[in-house]
Amino acid sequence: MLKLYRWPSDDWRNIGAEMPSEIIWADLLNATDEEKQFVERLLGIRIPSEESLSEIEASSRLIRDHGTLYLSAPAVRLTEDNEAEITPVGFVIGPHVLVTVRFAELPIFDDIGKRIGSDDSLENGMCVFTSLLEAMIDRGADVLEHLGARVDTLSRGVFRGGLVRTQRPVRSSRRMREALENIGELADRLAKARDVLLGVGRIASFAGDVGSEWITAASKTRLHAVSKDVVSLSDYETRLSDKIQLLLDAVLGFINIQQNELFKVLTIVSVVGVPPTILVGIWGMNFKYMPELEWTFGYALAWLAVIASGVLPLIWFKRRGWFE
Template sequence: MLKMYRSQSDDWRSAGTELAPEIIWIDLLNPSPEEKQFAERMANIRVPSEDSLSEIEVSSRLIRDHNLLYLSSPAVRLDEEGEAHITPIGFIIGPRVLVTIRFSPLPTFDSVANRIASDDSENGMCVFTSLLEDMVDRGADVLEHLGKTTDDLSKAVFKGGLVRAKRPVRSSRRLREALSNVGVLADRLAKARDVLLGVGRIASFAGDVGGEWITPPSKKRLEAVSKDVSSLSDYETRLSDKIQLLLDAVLGFISIQQNDLFKILTIVSVVGVPPTILVGVWGMNFKNMPELNWTFGYPLACLAVIASGLLPLLWFKRHGWFD
């Protein structure tokens, strides 16, 4: 039995002037003006624009207008290159029909659409609850993946895998890659946090405000969604702290590597000072320089230059500068 209209299909074109009694969901994907007019006429609603759904104020995302709930929340979409982007989605919930507005394909909607074709969903609130449950499940999967990636990167950082390279250039490249990976993890975690925060808000609001026509099973499911979001938020907080620790550690290793480089430059500059002084003294064109008349003056001068360079090296080694 057909339970929904989708803007990317021809179902809405063949619809009459009244909403069929079996329809409980109208899904608008990047709707055209004609599709917006169809949804507004059939469900007696107003379809918000993408800009209004993107507003961050809570008062703009959680609205009750007479017997309808206008809700919005961010979602994550993946482009062709696998990059994650935030996209808004809107929910308009009535006593019987749910209208969703989105501007990018999302796997959650396809999964729930296939599921309601065979389940016993009674109204739009049941579909809305299923969408939130699927979003929470996918958010949990994302956090698990981020947690595993963070653990792998943590092992590479704290067990010395990034700074074992004998060549400083190779070690610096690995540290830059690690710093870039930490930035990617932090960005994806921030997007997951935005989605979970939005889901938690609209689930709590719908459960509290839609009390007149929300069914007891749907209310319990929304409460479960809120609890799941709360537990995932705690996990996300711990993961965020771990990523911050990784960021500080990578930056610390980079600072240590820079200090080692400056230490090498300091040693080279100090070692080169005494030979330079000796060569400068003996290079002066004075007539009365007894060393010029010595038989072994030149070999002794070479030994003095070499010794003046070796003595600072031995001093640095004795004081642990090469450790």
């Protein structure tokens, strides 16, 4: 789909050989070959493919060719299952027109598109580009704040006994498994937010430093502010990442403690059961001559010996603090 902003008609096929001066933004969403060729012909540019926009090296994401900027950055979209996925976004910036190339619905682009009709400050493509970056930063800040709140909630549950408060090991194991799943989800969301912030920071810094004559001082100031916001959000993201790593280490530590408790119980049971088993095995042998069979109190003494052989190890474990 091709959408031309500040052009009164939705039918772009009626446009002649030159791009009308009213148009400041051409948004390509899953564009067809015909739409791509139309924009390329009018502006004398090339429309990058999804594969080229997905490349991670800086030389492929930050390009200046004959005064035109070819930039790309990752963005996050939500699937129907509310799962976050990375999708590439391309920006082709010229003296007057901005061309965006994307392959997923992104609410930020729709919001900026609604502003164009009423916001006179969006006078050219660079202004629209700067507004898009600012909106992406605002969205990234909201995501980090949401993730920070979830991390704090999970942290309280982990360090205030929420995982091992119950005396039933099955419930503790289920809670620990859920905690690990939540930590993995948070780490994945945070990694995607980090990718977006790094991408926005790179293209904002590059666009502000190229020095093209059609990039105004006001736009450069706004791009510099975007770069500073990226730095501050990156610091916050680093702190969240460290906290998530701490939570992961803590949960794994609780799992090890629970396993040690289980092995402790198994050790006590095995040690307590060995002496009675030996005595019962000895007295259960079918030998013809066994002196204990002739004892008057042999049966009672045998019971006493079996019970004592099981109780004495328990007393020893108790003194060693194994039941605490």
